[in-house]
Amino acid sequence: MKGGANKLTARTVASVKDPGRYSDGQNLYLVVDPSGAKRWVFMFRWRRPGQPGPGRSREMGLGSIHRVELKRARELASEARRLLGEGIDPIAARQNQRDVPTFQEAAEEWIQASKASVRSDKSHARWTRALLGYAKALGPLPVNAVGTQDVVAALKPIWIDKQSSAEVARGYIEKVLDAAKASGHRTGENPARWKGHLDLLLPRPVLTTRHHEAMPYADVPVFMERLRSQTSTAARALQFSVLTASRPGNVRKAKWSEVDLSKAIWTISDTHMKAGRVHRVPLPEACLEILLALREVYGAEADTLIFPGEKEGRPLSNMTFKKLMERMGVRGTPHGFRSSFRDWVGNETSHPRELAEECLAHVIGNETEQSYRRGDALNRRRIVMSDWAAHCGSAR
Numbered sequence: 216m217k218g219g220a221n222k223l224t225a226r227t228v229a230s231v232k233d234p235g236r237y238s239d240g241q242n243l244y245l246v247v248d249p250s251g252a253k254r255w256v257f258m259f260r261w262r263r264p265g266q267p268g269p270g271r272s273r274e275m276g277l278g279s280i281h282r283v284e285l286k287r288a289r290e291l292a293s294e295a296r297r298l299l300g301e302g303i304d305p306i307a308a309r310q311n312q313r314d315v316p317t318f319q320e321a322a323e324e325w326i327q328a329s330k331a332s333v334r335s336d337k338s339h340a341r342w343t344r345a346l347l348g349y350a351k352a353l354g355p356l357p358v359n360a361v362g363t364q365d366v367v368a369a370l371k372p373i374w375i376d377k378q379s380s381a382e383v384a385r386g387y388i389e390k391v392l393d394a395a396k397a398s399g400h401r402t403g404e405n406p407a408r409w410k411g412h413l414d415l416l417l418p419r420p421v422l423t424t425r426h427h428e429a430m431p432y433a434d435v436p437v438f439m440e441r442l443r444s445q446t447s448t449a450a451r452a453l454q455f456s457v458l459t460a461s462r463p464g465n466v467r468k469a470k471w472s473e474v475d476l477s478k479a480i481w482t483i484s485d486t487h488m489k490a491g492r493v494h495r496v497p498l499p500e501a502c503l504e505i506l507l508a509l510r511e512v513y514g515a516e517a518d519t520l521i522f523p524g525e526k527e528g529r530p531l532s533n534m535t536f537k538k539l540m541e542r543m544g545v546r547g548t549p550h551g552f553r554s555s556f557r558d559w560v561g562n563e564t565s566h567p568r569e570l571a572e573e574c575l576a577h578v579i580g581n582e583t584e585q586s587y588r589r590g591d592a593l594n595r596r597r598i599v600m601s602d603w604a605a606h607c608g609s610a611r
Contacts, residue, residue, distance in 0.1 A: 225285050228253070243292040245280070253280045255288040257295045261304050275306050315400050318361055318391070319354035322346040325391045345384035346391060349373055353388070358395040363406040367416055374417055385409065429551035432559035436610035438545060449535045451505050452522035456536070456549060458604050459496050460556040460574055462489070463549040467530045471510075472517040479503060480593075483576075494576045497597035499604035556603055563606075566599050574599055 220240035228245055231237060231253075237245040244256050255277035262270025277283055277291045295305040316324070326342045347354070352369040353361055366388060373381045389407035396402065407413065430438060435457065442454050456466040465483050474481050481496040488494050498506075509521060524531045536549035553575055560571040574596050 221289070223285060228280055228285055239285075239289070239292075241292060242296065243277075243288060254278065255280065255283055255291075257292050257305070259295070259299060259305070261299075261306075273306060275309070315357045315359050316395075317354060318350070318356050318358050319347065321358040321395050321400070322350070322354075322387075322391050325394050328394075341383070342387055345380070345387045349377075349380060349384040350388055358392070359401045361392060361406060363412070363416070366407045366413070370417065385413065428547045429554035429558070430545070430547040432555040432563070432606070435552070435555055435559075435607055438543075439607045440610040441543060447539075448509070448522050449531055449539050451509060452531060453536045453539060453549065455502055455505050455522070457552045457555075458499060458502050458607060459600065460553050460603065461496060462553070462576075463536050464533065467522060467533070467535070469521045470517070471515045471519055471521055474498075474506065474521070476503065476506065479597075488576060495591055495593055497593055497600050499597075499601045501604045501608060559603065559606060560599065564599075564602060566602075570595055570599055 223237060223239040223245060227237070231245070231247060232251065234247050234249045236256075237247070239245065242257050242259050244258055246254050246256050248254070257275045257277055259273055259275070260270040261273050275295065277288050283291070298305045298308055326339065326346065329342065330339055350369050353365055356365060366385070369388075370381050370385055373384075385407055389405055389409075392401060392405050392407055396405070404412070439454065439457065442450050442457075452466055453463075455461075456463050459466070459481070461483075465487055468487065469481065469483075473483060479498040479502075481498055481502075483494045483496065485491050485493050506521065513519070513521075513523060520528075520530055522531055523529070524535075540547065540549065557571055557575065560566050560574075561568065570592060573592055
């Protein structure tokens with residue numbers, strides 16, 4: 216062994232067998248236990264700032280020689296000395312560091328905390344895919360150690376080929392790091408921030424607006440006539456969706472408990488609505504005919520689906536309507552019929568725009584205007600939907 220600092224050599228560390236402490240200098244020791252196990256310790260005196268006296272002797276373990284090589288042990292000891300020079304207890308600092316979650320742990324915690332704010336499992340799946348899939352490289356890092364280059368390195372492989380997914384992932388990474396800062400695990404600017412930060416390092420996303428392809432409303436009557444010639448549950452469900460200008464997902468999951476046939480009203484609960492509020496749908500005569508026909512086939516127990524899928528208790532697949540339209544050789548999307556309805560109202564009727572938006576369950580006006588709206592114009596909307604049903608059936 217040498218004198219001064221760096222007294223030990225790798226050979227000495229490997230060969231020494233007698234129990235005891237062997238100094239490497241500058242507070243770093245190799246400890247050989249009676250069992251023969253070897254480990255590194257950093258020995259120091261700790262005195263709180265302003266506290267009298269020399270302080271008390273403390274010992275901080277740095278790991279076994281099998282996990283921590285001599286060079287790494289010296290680096291850890293150097294870091295501990297730096298903290299001491301700044302008046303920081305290195306043992307307390309390490310404990311604080313251990314309390315900091317990894318990015319993966321912080322992401323999982325954020326996902327769980329955010330689940331209560333959404334009504335669909337799709338959001339949970341999207342968060343998991345973005346944070347634990349696309350941002351997987353960030354997972355092992357302590358959340359307070361995630362820097363700009365780490366975020367860039369995680370996003371770059373998908374930034375061009377999967378730009379939409381990458382941009383979504385970036386936004387969720389930013390939210391997780393913001394939450395970590397609010398929890399006291401981070402300080403400083405968010406390295407996933409886009410404006411004035413990552414926009415200088417990554418190519419700007421090419422923004423595209425994707426609209427649901429809509430069938431021209433003039434073509435809807437002929438399409439509905441063809442659809443009426445089919446007796447499948449899917450065909451009847453799609454008719455119902457078109458006639459009510461409803462979202463296909465609401466129709467597929469509709470239950471008999473939501474329908475009042477005597478009042479011709481379908482009530483969709485707030486938990487199934489995009490706007491998060493109850494929506495009453497006035498049912499035209501054509502819809503009642505569909506429901507009565509289905510009741511003859513399936514019955515109408517309160518908790519059962521109106522349009523059941525092939526598997527018992529399960530709704531129609533979310534691709535059912537699209538595939539049906541493709542088999543019929545029809546362009547457009549099931550959701551696009553809502554646009555067909557909206558265009559028809561605007562171009563062919565004198566019904567107010569606000570009434571058409573109410574029929575589509577869109578939020579109308581600002582927060583103040585909404586607070587003064589007590590009704591849902593059900594009777595006026597019934598006239599609109601009756602007129603739309605007449606248009607849909609005009610090819611007969």
